[in-house]
Amino acid sequence: MTARLLASLAIFFAAQSADSQAKKPERVSPKGQSITVEVTRGESVRIPLRGFERNLNPLTYRPLGRPQHGKLSGLEQYNGPDRQGPAYIIYTHGDDEDSVSDSFDFEVKAGTTKLTGRGRVTIKIRDAAPVLSITPEFLDFGQVAPGDPPVRRVVELANVGGGVLTGFLRPTEPFALEDDGGFVLRRGEKTRIPLLFEPQRVGEFVDRRQPLANDPTLLILKGQAVPPFVLEVKKTTFSPAPDQSRTNSVTVENQSERPLTVSIGLPPESPVEAYDDFALGPGENTEVILRIPSDRKEYVPPFDIRFETDGHAELREFTAPAIPAALRIVAEPDFGKVRPRTVASASLILTNDGGTPGEGKLLRPESIRPANGATAFTVPSGADLNIPLELRFKPGQALPTEMTVSLLGKEVIVKVSAHLIRPTPTPTPTPTPTPPPKPDYLLNTDIRYETTAEGPAITWAEKPGWQDFTLQCRTENDGLWQDYQRPTPQEGLIGWLQGLPDRITNFLNAPIKRPDPTAEPLNEAPAEPQLIAESHLNDHQWRLVATPGGGNRRDVAQPFRIRDKSLVKIPQPPASDPPPPTGPVTALASVHRKAERSGALLQIFFAHHLGVSSFRLERGAMIAPIDPPTGIPGAPRFKTIDPPEANVEILGFWEVTAEGRKLTLGEARIDGLPRGTRTLWRAVPTGPSGELAPTIGFHVDTLPVPPFPWRTVGIGALCALLAGVLYLRWRLNRPPR
Numbered sequence: 001m002t003a004r005l006l007a008s009l010a011i012f013f014a015a016q017s018a019d020s021q022a023k024k025p026e027r028v029s030p031k032g033q034s035i036t037v038e039v040t041r042g043e044s045v046r047i048p049l050r051g052f053e054r055n056l057n058p059l060t061y062r063p064l065g066r067p068q069h070g071k072l073s074g075l076e077q078y079n080g081p082d083r084q085g086p087a088y089i090i091y092t093h094g095d096d097e098d099s100v101s102d103s104f105d106f107e108v109k110a111g112t113t114k115l116t117g118r119g120r121v122t123i124k125i126r127d128a129a130p131v132l133s134i135t136p137e138f139l140d141f142g143q144v145a146p147g148d149p150p151v152r153r154v155v156e157l158a159n160v161g162g163g164v165l166t167g168f169l170r171p172t173e174p175f176a177l178e179d180d181g182g183f184v185l186r187r188g189e190k191t192r193i194p195l196l197f198e199p200q201r202v203g204e205f206v207d208r209r210q211p212l213a214n215d216p217t218l219l220i221l222k223g224q225a226v227p228p229f230v231l232e233v234k235k236t237t238f239s240p241a242p243d244q245s246r247t248n249s250v251t252v253e254n255q256s257e258r259p260l261t262v263s264i265g266l267p268p269e270s271p272v273e274a275y276d277d278f279a280l281g282p283g284e285n286t287e288v289i290l291r292i293p294s295d296r297k298e299y300v301p302p303f304d305i306r307f308e309t310d311g312h313a314e315l316r317e318f319t320a321p322a323i324p325a326a327l328r329i330v331a332e333p334d335f336g337k338v339r340p341r342t343v344a345s346a347s348l349i350l351t352n353d354g355g356t357p358g359e360g361k362l363l364r365p366e367s368i369r370p371a372n373g374a375t376a377f378t379v380p381s382g383a384d385l386n387i388p389l390e391l392r393f394k395p396g397q398a399l400p401t402e403m404t405v406s407l408l409g410k411e412v413i414v415k416v417s418a419h420l421i422r423p424t425p426t427p428t429p430t431p432t433p434t435p436p437p438k439p440d441y442l443l444n445t446d447i448r449y450e451t452t453a454e455g456p457a458i459t460w461a462e463k464p465g466w467q468d469f470t471l472q473c474r475t476e477n478d479g480l481w482q483d484y485q486r487p488t489p490q491e492g493l494i495g496w497l498q499g500l501p502d503r504i505t506n507f508l509n510a511p512i513k514r515p516d517p518t519a520e521p522l523n524e525a526p527a528e529p530q531l532i533a534e535s536h537l538n539d540h541q542w543r544l545v546a547t548p549g550g551g552n553r554r555d556v557a558q559p560f561r562i563r564d565k566s567l568v569k570i571p572q573p574p575a576s577d578p579p580p581p582t583g584p585v586t587a588l589a590s591v592h593r594k595a596e597r598s599g600a601l602l603q604i605f606f607a608h609h610l611g612v613s614s615f616r617l618e619r620g621a622m623i624a625p626i627d628p629p630t631g632i633p634g635a636p637r638f639k640t641i642d643p644p645e646a647n648v649e650i651l652g653f654w655e656v657t658a659e660g661r662k663l664t665l666g667e668a669r670i671d672g673l674p675r676g677t678r679t680l681w682r683a684v685p686t687g688p689s690g691e692l693a694p695t696i697g698f699h700v701d702t703l704p705v706p707p708f709p710w711r712t713v714g715i716g717a718l719c720a721l722l723a724g725v726l727y728l729r730w731r732l733n734r735p736p737r
Contacts, residue, residue, distance in 0.1 A: 028054045032061075032108040032119020039070075040128050041162060041187070042095035047121055048086040049075075051108030058111040061087040067123065069099040091123055097186070100125050128162030128187070132217045141175075141197035141223035145256035147311055150176075150198035155219060157183055157211065158190035167211040174199040175207050175221050183211075199225035202312075228256040228312045229280065238320040244294040244353060246320050252307065253285035264288070265306035271296045271320070272305065290318075297323040297355030297381060325358030327351070327379055327407040333368075334417040335391045338399065344391040345371070348405070348414065352379040363404040363411065367392055391418060441557035443567040447544055450529055451565065456537065457529035458567075466546040468553060471530045473540045481543065486531050537562050541570055584693035586610065586685055589663050591698050599646070599671035600700045604683055608655065608662035610692065615666055615685040619644035620697065622680060638682055638697050646672040646679075676704030 030053035039045040049061040063072055070093045078085035093102070102123040109116045135156040144151050159165045169181035178194035185191060199205065207221040230253050238246035254260050263277045271292045280286060290305065300320035307314045333346035352358045362375040371388035379385045393399065399418045404411050441447050447460045462469050472481040543559040560567045589605035606612040620640045624633040651667040666683075673679060678701045684694045 027113055027115065029113075029115040030057070030059055030108045030110045030117040032106060032117050034120040034122070036122040036124065037091075038124045038126055039091060039093050041097075041099075041125055042093055044090055044092040045123070046088055046090050047123075048088055049106050049108075049119065049121070050086045051117060051119065052084065053108075053110045053115075053117075055110075055112070056083055057113060058083045060109045060111060062107050062109075063089060064105040064107050064118070067091065067102045067104045069094050069096060069102040069125070070123070072104070091121075093123075093125060130159050130163040130165045130185075130187070131161030132165055132167075132185075132212055132215050133158040133160045133190075134211070134217055134219050137218065138220045138222070139195065141221070143224045143226045143255070144197060144199055145226055145228045146199055146201060147228065148257045150196040151223070152178065152194055152196055154192050154194050156190055156192050157185065159185035159187055162187045165212065167213075167215075169193055169209060169211050169219070171195060171209055171221055172207050174205055174223070174225070195221065197221075197223040199223065201225060202227055226255050227314070228260055228309055229254050229262060229307070229314070231307060231314050231316060233316055236316070236318050238290070238292055238300075238318065240323050241291075244297065244323060246292040246296075246323065248290045248318060250288045250290065250307075250316070251285055252280065252288055254280035254282060257282050260309045262307055262309050265308055267303055270303045270305070271300050272303075292320055299355065322355035322381075323353075325352055325354035325356045325379070325381070325408060327358045327360060328353055329405075329412070329414060330384060332415050332417070333389050333403075335389075336417075336419065337421045338391060338393050338418045339421050340393055342393065344393070344418065346389050346391065346416075348387045348389055349384060350377075350379050350387070350407075351384045352381055355381050357381055358408055360408065361406040362387070363406055365400045365403055367394070367397060367400055368403055368416070393418075393420070441544060443557065443560055443569060447557055447560075447567060449562060449565050449567055452529055452531070455531055456534065456562075456565075457531045458542070458562075459529040460544060462546075466548055466556070468547040469556075470545050470553075471542065472545055473536065473542050475540060481545075484530070484532070484536075484542075486533055532562075542567075586683075586692045586695050588683075588695045588698075589661070593698075593700055595701045595703050596671075597675055597703050599669060599673050600702060602668045602670065602700070604666045604668070604695075605656075605658070606664045606666070606685060608664055610664070610685065611688045612664050612666070612685040612692070613653065613687070614650065615668075615683045616650075617644075617648045617668060617670070617681055617683055618694065619646060619679060619681050622697065638680075638694070646670055670700060673700070673702050675702050677702055 030051050033050040033052065035047070035050070037045055037047055049063075051059045051061065053059060060077065062075060066072065070091050073090035073092070076088040078087055089106075091102075093099075102125065103121060105118055105120050107116050107118055135158070139153050139155055141151045141153055155169075157165075157167075157169075163186075165183070165185040167183055169177070169183070171177065171181075174197060176196045176198060178196055181193055183191045183193070197205075202225050204224045205222070209219045209221065211217070211219065232251040232253070233248075235248070238248045241247050252262055259282065260280045261277055262280060264275045266272055266274065273291050273293060275288060275290065278286060278288075292300070299322040302317050302319045304315050304317050307316070328351050329348070330351050331347065331349040333348050335344040335346045338344045348362075350360070358379045360377055360379070362370060362377070368389055368391050371390050377385060377387060391400070399420050400416050403414050403416050405414050406412075441460065447458065450457050450459055458471060460469065471484045473484045474481050538561075541559050541561060543555045544557050545553050545555045547553040559570045561570060562568075587607065589607055590603075591605070592603035594601040594603075602617075604615070618638075618640050620638045622636040623639045624636040626633050647670070649669045649671070651669060654665045654667075656663050656665045670681070678699050680697045681700050682694050682697045685692045
């Protein structure tokens, strides 16, 4: 081997050794990537931690130390395909008010070489935008009267964002601040600002305030100023009162929170009577009665009335029509003594109590005429009118006792007084007709009870010399006999079916009458049987009355009852002195009561000589005091129940004649009583000298609730069943088609 070859080999191996040394890996430290992030104060941010190593070895991260103003969460290592991917960590700011930045370091470590590097995270702290919140946004102060204490409301302002809010709340009148309206609000702070509403005039006020210049948030203030008092006028026209005055009512209500003194101002020409000032407490109301006296009856043109208090007044316009004409007779014509073929004079005097003229007309009889010939007349307002009349009496005419006058379209009967002067002729005695003897009717012989096909009946024979035979009845509680009229049966199919069993029974029980050839003819005319109702058989008293020739109607037999299809006499009480009354009472001739559902119709008969012109009814109870030593009840007395718990209406008065006596009949209706009850009443009549002593007590019954009509329902069911059976029988037996 030559030296040259050896040198070449040496050079070759040296070159190979150098190349091998050059291919050996170099140890390089990784580097962390510093970053800067931002976070809102008090909130969190997710921060990526990144590093780099030239040989692309896997990297791991960990924070070094803690940030000064926040805290870090656990590290989230990256496990993706990128070997040097980032790790993530969450930074949460500590929510302090002064910090503006924060930072922390982190370490980057290569997994193969175990070499480390560092990076730094810088965190900038920023504030959120400030946000104004108003609670409530709509503030209603309600109703306030001027002069009342101011109404106080509070509004709350808050910064629900970040940063600092600086503003000023400045409302307009009549809204005001109780103190300074300025505010400075940091994040999360709030303040309460009191506001006042103190109006000086009536009206509705709304104020829209924007506390911050560049913030659209609004605060709306609302309040209403009402008058201190309010008037309620139902009608502006004065109405006539019973005493010929005219009245109107106004309700005044205090709407303020303080006592008020209200005065009523009347113009000088107003006819209304003066009204004193009156006081009203807060929230109180009163009714003011305005009155025009009775001496002013003419029409009053529209006029104003002023209601006034401190700082406020209300004006209302009213009218007062005239009082309608009211004609009244002051003096009736009295012609005195009148001779035939002469002219007598008298006057009819009328007066007008109204405020307008009243017209009338004389509807005279043939013998009376006005002296001036005019039958129509007009009575001025508040004046009297004397109408002269003439009476021309002719032989053979009857003296007029009354005349008719039309007053305001209503006919009025006017009594006329006149006395005829004529020679008194010598009377020729005339024989008095002898009335026929009173027929002696025997019960169960001349007057009999019969059962006919139409129902129970009473029959009798009319004896000669007597006429107008009438059957009368009454109950035990009534003292006046009434002509009997059988109640009208119910019409229609239901009434016919209800009466069918009674008609069948009466037909079967009615005896067969055959003529008796041996009987002697009678002069008496048989009367038609008087049918009576089943409900009147037991609790009614009966009598037969007739009219003799030239006499008054009277009874022809002793009163009787009907017992077991027989007539039984009613024993007459022996004549004796009546027991002394326990106190002064007014005697009653009779009381008739017609029961109704919730009341009754009363007919009260008084003796005519008492001169009863009206009466009132009192409801009461019989009270009997007990003697303490003996325990024996004393004489009962009537105790008035007040209120009577029922309505009483007086219907009218009439003069009647019954049983040959002149009576005064008064009718009244009682309403509002419970059904099926009995109550105690008495009448207090009024006579010529005032109220008379009350009458004795009498009972008033009301109709009970009717029972269920089982009989009618049963008859209807049987008829329906019979109709169904007949229909089925017809269907089964009809021939096939």
